[in-house]
Amino acid sequence: MTSQSKSLMSEPAVETECVECPIRHQAVCARCEPGELSTLEQMKYYRNYEAGQTIVWNGDEMNFVGTVVRGVATLSQTLQDGRKQMVGLLLPSDFIGRPGRRTSAYDVTAISDVTLCCFRRKPFEQMMATTPNVAERLLHMSLDELDAAREWMLILGRKTAREKIASFITILGRRAAILGVPARSGPITIDLPLTREAMADYLGLTLETVSRQISALRSDGLISLDGKRRVIVPDIRRLIGETGDDMDGGLVA
């Protein structure tokens, strides 16, 4: 029997038919037609991971690809002496694995309990060749990720600690708005899916600096906290003003 560690019971792990899948219209299968979908249906299988578990190690063979259906995972890289940088944050609908490559270039870690919708790599690659809707969608998603990675480079390379935190919260808000409730212009609630340490690894800071800057934003009235992990943003525009960006947020319409 699988040990349950930190959750009392293992969640029933969202296993639905594709048509009912909560991320049906965001994932790699978003553009598939009913016929194609039933092909995927036959190929797919689910994998579950508990919070803290490693999904793959950097360099490991990876004989599947998949989509995050539930939970949050991270991609990270490490230097010789253990300094760590997160290079990707995988939320529901994000894709894991690279067609055409056998091994992972990153450590992939489940940060909360995670469910993946997987395909064995070889069949998936063949399927891509015959299903332009999938290949095309994957290209589109990769280009989006590339844009995100570059936005991140700007954050890592040029922003101050305060700007980094403000940016991070803003970006989370943007993703949440796409996936879930569209943002009204009132106060917005954002759940941080990461510990302070993970945020630090994400932002190229130390956990102490992350903590200090969150406190600073709070005492400046730009955010308030509900517990440690829930942020309430009374006026998102004011927070965006702290990111240093060239104004165009896109969160609030």
Place this chain on the structure above:
Amino acid sequence: MTSQSKSLMSEPAVETECVECPIRHQAVCARCEPGELSTLEQMKYYRNYEAGQTIVWNGDEMNFVGTVVRGVATLSQTLQDGRKQMVGLLLPSDFIGRPGRRTSAYDVTAISDVTLCCFRRKPFEQMMATTPNVAERLLHMSLDELDAAREWMLILGRKTAREKIASFITILGRRAAILGVPARSGPITIDLPLTREAMADYLGLTLETVSRQISALRSDGLISLDGKRRVIVPDIRRLIGETGDDMDGGLVA
């Protein structure tokens, strides 16, 4: 001796038939068959830019896509107050523009005299749909760029100034080895395509720090300089040892 800098007369700008194109096997057309190639041949046209010229501004409409045939260009982003971060370095064979998007998300700047092999965007998109070899190749290239961007995130987020410089030189060496002369294990010569300031914008440093660290590496015997822009690396492995990376360079076989 190949072209450089601000020559009085505009170079005759490499305009060849696809079959003879110097980057035939690296670019987006790499996997095309003769028939497909002649389709491209009819669609393509060349554009030339002088060193320092801007190719597109962030937010500008961009009605073409293209491949760098000659020269070096950069992708960069800027914050409100002018802080700048380079988010991509485009060498020959690299692709510019994003199919399916009308405007550029970055400033694209020619850093030396540049020749692009271009396609108008719409026809290119249609062509992609009917030419899986192009779409597939573009996906592959985008995923490579994504990997590069993530490697860069590690550099920006977690490396010291010295490690950043060592990494930068190492990466340039790797690219040069792929494109040109395969690296023997003797001394390697690497031309820096960037000013110190541009390197700084790339590495998230100031130009003074870049200069200091280059001097430091030199006085430590890890590199030597021929002029300001040419680096000689007597022992690439020793330099790789300074990058902080988890050892796997891939430059020297």
Place this chain on the structure above:
DNA sequence: CGATTCCTTGAGACAGCTCAATTTCGGTGG
């Protein structure tokens, strides 16, 4: 209630930044 994990806050250290001269180098014209 201890134990553990996560978070906050403080005080001092240091890497890289800022400001400010020089110096070097490639190009140009005499």
Place this chain on the structure above:
DNA sequence: CCACCGAAATTGAGCTGTCTCAAGGAATCG
């Protein structure tokens, strides 16, 4: 060929934002 010019690069000195080290506090769980 040399003198000169401007851009690029180097070097110095002091400053500051973030890190490091260290000591609690808060929430969760057995």
